[in-house]
Amino acid sequence: MSPQELAEAIVPATADTRRRIPLWGFLKGHPQAAIGAAILVVFALVAILGPWIAPYGPREQVGPIFGTPSNPHPLGLDDAGIDILSLLIYGARITLIVGFAGALVAVVVGGLIGIVSGYFGGRIDNLLMRITDYFLVLPDLVLLIVVASIWGRSLRNIIIIIGLVYWTFMARLIRSQVKVVRERAYVKRAQALGASHLRIITRHVLPQVLPLILAQTVLMVALAIFLETAISFLGLGDPNAPSWGRMIENAFDRSAISYGAWWAIVPPGLAVAVVIMAFNMLGTAAEDALNPRLRVSHLLRRHFRMRPLPDKDDAR
Amino acid sequence: MSALAVEDLHVWFDLPGGRELHAVQGIDLALEPGERLGLVGESGCGKTTAILAMMGLLPPSASVAGRVLLGGEDILAGGDRTMRPHRWTDIAMVFQGAMNAFDPVKTVGSQITEPLERAGIASGRAARARTAELLELVGISGERQDRYPHEFSGGMRQRAAIAMALACEPKVLLADEPTTALDVMVQAQILELLVRLTDELGLAMILVTHDLPLVSQACTRAAVMYAGRIAETGTTRELHHAPLHPYTRMLFQATPDLRGTGAVSSIPGAPPRLDEPTVGCPFSPRCDRAFAPCAATRPPLRTAGTGHLAHCHLEGGA
Numbered sequence: 020m021s022p023q024e025l026a027e028a029i030v031p032a033t034a035d036t037r038r039r040i041p042l043w044g045f046l047k048g049h050p051q052a053a054i055g056a057a058i059l060v061v062f063a064l065v066a067i068l069g070p071w072i073a074p075y076g077p078r079e080q081v082g083p084i085f086g087t088p089s090n091p092h093p094l095g096l097d098d099a100g101i102d103i104l105s106l107l108i109y110g111a112r113i114t115l116i117v118g119f120a121g122a123l124v125a126v127v128v129g130g131l132i133g134i135v136s137g138y139f140g141g142r143i144d145n146l147l148m149r150i151t152d153y154f155l156v157l158p159d160l161v162l163l164i165v166v167a168s169i170w171g172r173s174l175r176n177i178i179i180i181i182g183l184v185y186w187t188f189m190a191r192l193i194r195s196q197v198k199v200v201r202e203r204a205y206v207k208r209a210q211a212l213g214a215s216h217l218r219i220i221t222r223h224v225l226p227q228v229l230p231l232i233l234a235q236t237v238l239m240v241a242l243a244i245f246l247e248t249a250i251s252f253l254g255l256g257d258p259n260a261p262s263w264g265r266m267i268e269n270a271f272d273r274s275a276i277s278y279g280a281w282w283a284i285v286p287p288g289l290a291v292a293v294v295i296m297a298f299n300m301l302g303t304a305a306e307d308a309l310n311p312r313l314r315v316s317h318l319l320r321r322h323f324r325m326r327p328l329p330d331k332d333d334a335r
Numbered sequence: 336m337s338a339l340a341v342e343d344l345h346v347w348f349d350l351p352g353g354r355e356l357h358a359v360q361g362i363d364l365a366l367e368p369g370e371r372l373g374l375v376g377e378s379g380c381g382k383t384t385a386i387l388a389m390m391g392l393l394p395p396s397a398s399v400a401g402r403v404l405l406g407g408e409d410i411l412a413g414g415d416r417t418m419r420p421h422r423w424t425d426i427a428m429v430f431q432g433a434m435n436a437f438d439p440v441k442t443v444g445s446q447i448t449e450p451l452e453r454a455g456i457a458s459g460r461a462a463r464a465r466t467a468e469l470l471e472l473v474g475i476s477g478e479r480q481d482r483y484p485h486e487f488s489g490g491m492r493q494r495a496a497i498a499m500a501l502a503c504e505p506k507v508l509l510a511d512e513p514t515t516a517l518d519v520m521v522q523a524q525i526l527e528l529l530v531r532l533t534d535e536l537g538l539a540m541i542l543v544t545h546d547l548p549l550v551s552q553a554c555t556r557a558a559v560m561y562a563g564r565i566a567e568t569g570t571t572r573e574l575h576h577a578p579l580h581p582y583t584r585m586l587f588q589a590t591p592d593l594r595g596t597g598a599v600s601s602i603p604g605a606p607p608r609l610d611e612p613t614v615g616c617p618f619s620p621r622c623d624r625a626f627a628p629c630a631a632t633r634p635p636l637r638t639a640g641t642g643h644l645a646h647c648h649l650e651g652g653a
Contacts, residue, residue, distance in 0.1 A: 048351070322415035323393040328343055328361075328400045 124182025129189025137197030391418030444480025
């Protein structure tokens with residue numbers, strides 16, 4: 020047998036079935052991911068098309084203060100007579116932008132530090148991890164209140180604060196994974212062949228940790244949206260950007276509850292909850308698909324099935 | 336009565352996209368008390384799947400048909416429910432790679448004691464004594480039961496795994512490649528141990544392996560599996576000297592002989608895919624004696640003397 024034939028015998032022509040995760044198959048196999056993705060697509064469309072589909076402007080008084088839900092205003096009006104539905108649609112933009120941008124900052128900073136720390140190890144690792152520890156022990160809420168009041172209330176600052184709070188988590192996670200990959204034989208081999216650090220990181224380490232980073236990013240967006248809402252509720256959000264968190268804060272501040280105006284609080288609260296849930300559903304499913312070790316299906320009390328014997332002629 | 340009889344056992348696995356893989360396609364086996372049966376065949380032919388089915392240890396993605404008779408009782412009939420009372424107490428298994436199957440954070444002894452306590456055979460002091468006895472039985476000092484798996488060598492762990500399988504005095508032992516990944520000295524020890532134990536305890540054993548000399552050495556009878564079916568069953572002597580199925584002959588030809596008569600030859604090609612139905616004899620594309628009916632019709636069951644059976648179109652031996 021020639022080496023060519025041998026290779027073909029061992030590896031049948033399966034070039035088209037290389038290990039990759041087709042999006043469609045993934046969504047089909049994970050109903051919860053499909054539901055999460057569908058919810059997110061709806062919210063993303065609303066956010067993108069906001070100015071065109073919102074019935075009124077986000078600062079436009081169109082009726083009485085705390086006007087009840089009615090035909091032209093299905094979700095009622097807020098304390099300044101602004102249409103809640105329009106606010107919600109504009110708020111989706113701000114909230115999603117802050118969520119994605121905050122997560123991106125956390126992932127980029129955390130990922131970079133994690134890779135450098137895990138790959139080089141030794142003193143660099145020690146130094147970077149002690150810095151990470153320092154940030155980890157700082158109470159998040161106190162940190163963000165202090166930073167927000169020093170830097171001022173703006174969208175950009177909120178994004179940076181979210182990154183500041185969450186990068187440590189990412190750095191730890193990526194570092195541990197990089198440490199595992201770094202010890203693999205093919206990385207040693209690349210080193211022996213004289214590959215540069217940059218080449219090893221980009222060609223051999225990054226592809227191995229990328230799936231993890233992707234899944235974590237999705238989960239991170241949910242966390243970022245949650246934090247943004249919390250920051251806004253504490254009155255540290257950007258006064259000029261009507262995010263969902265700010266809507267809740269505003270309603271709370273102007274005692275919507277004592278007016279009985281539940282419609283000023285419930286819709287944005289529900290929107291935040293649904294979006295976070297959707298990101299979580301997608302993220303955990305992605306994590307599950309990309310990291311089979313997290314699967315616990317073998318711990319379930321499910322067993323093989325019995326079935327009748329096949330028809331003799333049919334099966335043989 | 337047979338200690339263990341398997342009748343028309345089938346196993347299917349679900350594949351993505353609603354397809355199925357027919358891993359075991361109707362095998363029949365019978366095992367007398369004290370008998371050692373070798374189950375041989377190349378990788379992926381369904382050996383392990385078949386014995387996992389006999390233990391009822393297949394994953395939820397599997398579906399099973401057929402009968403597994405233990406002392407006349409069909410323990411497979413009710414799935415896991417009817418299997419559970421017999422598992423480990425009547426039929427036990429030495430898993431493939433058993434030496435790596437121990438929990439690293441529990442002592443070896445505690446892991447042997449566990450089935451004893453679960454089955455209500457012994458507990459406390461009595462269980463400890465029984466564990467020591469079991470370890471002695473496989474040639475490990477009973478005092479070592481408080482050691483952790485990493486403090487054992489590979490061969491010791493393998494023997495400890497056998498001790499664990501014997502804990503509840505089963506009638507049938509399924510040994511899945513018990514000597515693979517061990518060096519020849521340890522391999523010989525383990526084999527000797529298994530032979531001695533079956534002789535002493537009257538234990539029936541199925542030895543799954545792809546090592547033909549090992550089977551000839553340890554077993555009186557063997558079954559050759561190919562593509563989820565049994566190609567040929569018979570005594571090891573019959574299989575070696577008068578095979579009925581060309582696959583059996585070619586397997587032996589592919590094994591180096593100490594006395595060096597004839598060159599070692601490999602069998603070209605690869606086993607068929609099991610996710611598509613097979614027509615005719617599954618071995619026909621690789622067979623050196625295939626003729627017209629082989630590709631078209633399923634080979635009939637051919638007999639040459641008691642207990643020597645083969646599924647082959649050829650008449651008068653391969």
